[in-house]
Amino acid sequence: MKLKQTFKALTAVAALTGASLTFAADIDMNADANDLAIQGYDTVAYFTEGKPTQGDAKFTATYKNAIYQFSSAANRDLFRENPEKYAPQYGGYCAMGVALEKKLDTDPTAWHIADNKLYLNLNHAVQKKWLTDVPGYIDTAEANWPEIRTTAAAELNAE
Structure with missing residues (x-):
């Protein structure tokens, strides 16, 4: 009986250890x-x-x-x-999305380098809007990023 309990305990520890290494x-x-x-x-x-x-x-x-x-x-x-x-800036999330307080996926072909930093956008249509005021959108995104960076994308985008 003790051996069975010990085995269960070891199995639980192994599962937890494996989970922490994920x-x-x-x-x-x-x-x-x-x-x-x-x-x-x-x-x-x-x-x-x-x-x-x-x-x-x-x-x-x-x-x-x-x-x-x-x-x-x-x-x-x-x-x-x-x-x-x-x-890429903002962890690779869409730079325009961050300016709008969202964490959106990106199209790696919708990109722009400003001040030696890489910015990605959701798609080429969003990039076109982004390019109309890159410095302004960067300022807004920089202000928003500290607030949203540790919030899950699904939670932000559901609002």
Whole structure:
């Protein structure tokens, strides 16, 4: 009987330990169900190549528990040296959405670099609006981000 209780206790501890090791992107990061950031696009390539470039699963790095993919080992290494420089603003959520106090997904091909920072948008139509006043929308998003960054996207977007 004691052996059975001990086994149950060990099983419970193992389950809890396994659960604590589960990898999940931080709440302020926009990642898919597999914790992949920006749909696998190479965040460094926006800066070095000036265009969206699909990453490769061979070249990865993690930042805030999200997995980033890169088109080359060199880009991966640049990211590892300074992830804050290359990671998209607002955890990869739509910059216009953050200005509107929402956490919206993004289209990695709807992007803009301002002041050496990468901003992504929901889609090209939203990006067109974003581009009408980038400095103003950035100011608004910067004011909103501290308030919404730790709130789940589903909770914010339900309002």
